[in-house]
Amino acid sequence: MRDLPEEWIEKGFHRFKKLPPHMVRLAGEMGMERELLDTGRISKGRKGSFMFVDGYGSCADGLSQEGVLNPGMERKRFISLLNIIGPVTNIEGTEGVEVRPEGWSMKRAAVESYSDGTIVIRGSSEDEIKNVRRKLESVIKRTEGCIGCGICVGRCSSDALHIDEDESGKVMISEEKCIHCGMCLGPCPAESFVRDPYTV
DSSP, rough: OOOOTTHHHHGGGGGSSSOOOOHHHHHHHHHHHHHHHHHHHSOOOOOSEEEESSOOEETEEEEEEEEEETTSOOOEEEEEEEHSOOOOHHHHHHHHTEEEOTTOOSOOOEEETTTSSSSEEEEEEEHHHHHHHHHHHHHHHHHOOOOOOOHHHHHHHSEEEEETTTSSSSSSOOOTTOOOOOOOOOOOOOOOOTOOOOOO
């Protein structure tokens, strides 16, 4: 569907997030290097997608933790996928967005993300921050590592997820359909294989 050669499926290239050395060699023998580079299956490795400071700060009604996102992250997709955690709204007077999950009781949002890469997580306790951070890390990994397999699309009961066939070939969210249930956060190649040691 994405103008890749038949061998892409026949030889099993679709099974890997990052190809092991023997598959990279096979691609070279078959003259498929360009296709692999275009899909991101081979690279020189990427720097961390995000980094959080150790420890927590105090805020008005709980705790906070700050971090920074990779400035090269595709922001439009990231903001779209943030809907998995909760409704996303613009922060007035800034180039930022905030997320307040269902039943959120704190004055400030659970997640604030700004265009410069700054990100803030809040919670009433360390456990709540860890829970929000776990979901946020999942969203970040899916933003950068989606291979368009559609596994998460099949888990969505509200038909809010779809593969963007026209542009990226990656998953996107129809915000008006998303009920922020998080059911799509099950197993995913973008997360399961994110620490794959087979990069070249």
